[in-house]
Amino acid sequence: MxxxxxxxxxxxxxxxxxxxxLRKVRAVLQGGAQTLQxxxxxxxxxxxxxxxxxxRQLTREFDATFIVNDDAQLAARVEADGVHLGGDDGSLEAAxxxxxxxxIIGVSCYNRESLALAAVRAxxxxxxxxxxxxxxxxxxxxRAEPQLLAWARxxxxxxxxxxxxxxxxxxxxxxxxxxxxxxxISAVFDAxxxxxxxxxxxxxxxxxxxxISKPNVI
Numbered sequence: 001m002x003x004x005x006x007x008x009x010x011x012x013x014x015x016x017x018x019x020x021x022l023r024k025v026r027a028v029l030q031g032g033a034q035t036l037q038x039x040x041x042x043x044x045x046x047x048x049x050x051x052x053x054x055x056r057q058l059t060r061e062f063d064a065t066f067i068v069n070d071d072a073q074l075a076a077r078v079e080a081d082g083v084h085l086g087g088d089d090g091s092l093e094a095a096x097x098x099x100x101x102x103x104i105i106g107v108s109c110y111n112r113e114s115l116a117l118a119a120v121r122a123x124x125x126x127x128x129x130x131x132x133x134x135x136x137x138x139x140x141x142x143r144a145e146p147q148l149l150a151w152a153r154x155x156x157x158x159x160x161x162x163x164x165x166x167x168x169x170x171x172x173x174x175x176x177x178x179x180x181x182x183x184x185i186s187a188v189f190d191a192x193x194x195x196x197x198x199x200x201x202x203x204x205x206x207x208x209x210x211x212i213s214k215p216n217v218i
Contacts, residue, residue, distance in 0.1 A: 002065075004159055004180070005034075005065065005104070005125070005126045005159040006034060006181050007034040008033040008035070008182060008201040008202050009161055009181040010035070010036050011037045011069070011184065012025065012036070012185075012189070014040050014041055014042045014043070018047075018050060026058060027194035029061075030062075031198020031199040032202030033064060033198050034064055034065060034181075035064060035066075035067060036055065036064055036066055037068070038051065049078070052080070065082070066080045066082075067084050068082075069084050069086075070085070070086060071089075072090065072094070072095040072098045076098055081103065082104025082106065083095055083103070083105055083106075085107050087108060087115075092105055092123060092124060093122060104125045104126070106124065110129065110142050111129065111143065117156075120158055125158060125159075126158050126159040126161055127158060127159075127161070128163055129152065129161070129162055129163070131163060131164020132146065132166065133165030133166060133167075135164045143164075146177040147177070149174060150178050152178060161181045162181070162183065166184050166187060168204055171204055172208050175205055184201060188201065
């Protein structure tokens, strides 16, 4: 049974050092990340396969959802839980044909309502919006506003992922606006204490939702 996309959605940094990558990912998972996306734009196909296989095994150890960025064929080969598709990563329909109905397919929708509506109609299991804040990983990324999450919360019956320059501090507003998951790279993987940083994100959701549920006192 597929687990819903929620909580801390950690995205791996580009690292050629596989043992180092695995140590960092283990710390993130120990901190409570529920989803891990493997993303390495600089690796060749051999290294990507090796790293994806190792991360598939590690995420099973923690019962975390494992998503492969961009590459449905690699996701199928390592028996990942799904794939995440950007705007130039091929069609959702082709990925679904390759992976089957049981796998998760997420789609980047940037700051565009029309992309999100089309993705959900085509069968996307979740949609991602952003960048909500300046991003060191993608400094030229288009910017999205929190109001987009509020709109999507009312219009789309799939989990919503927010991405782009997110920290444990600025992420609270995105959770309050409707984000089910926060996709993070630098704020966890570049932290001095990766596990503690992941824990801060993991507890953010329950704290924000508790605050929202509080009755207003006049």
